[in-house]
Amino acid sequence: MKKENFMILGSILTVTGFILLFFSTNFGTSIANSWLHQQGGADTSMYHLMIKSYINNFLVTGGILFGIGLSTVIIACFQFANIRER
Numbered sequence: 001m002k003k004e005n006f007m008i009l010g011s012i013l014t015v016t017g018f019i020l021l022f023f024s025t026n027f028g029t030s031i032a033n034s035w036l037h038q039q040g041g042a043d044t045s046m047y048h049l050m051i052k053s054y055i056n057n058f059l060v061t062g063g064i065l066f067g068i069g070l071s072t073v074i075i076a077c078f079q080f081a082n083i084r085e086r
Helices: 003-022 024-039 044-085
Strands: none
Touching: 003 024, 003 044, 024 044
16 A cells, blocks of 8 residues: 555544544434434433443544544654655
């Protein structure tokens, strides 16, 4: 894989992770509302637990993607710098 592809892949992962991190509340609430609609109703504490669970899922996934993407971009930048110095 070319180094330009690593930069593109890292950028996409970073942006995706960033979006998941900062919009996790919206995404989690939306999915929990969908779950509640499918159930036809639920206890308030159970609904609250589902919202927190979905939000945490998006936070963890976003954090992982953001970290991997940022690491990939940094490594690719160092690779470009090393190639140009030679």
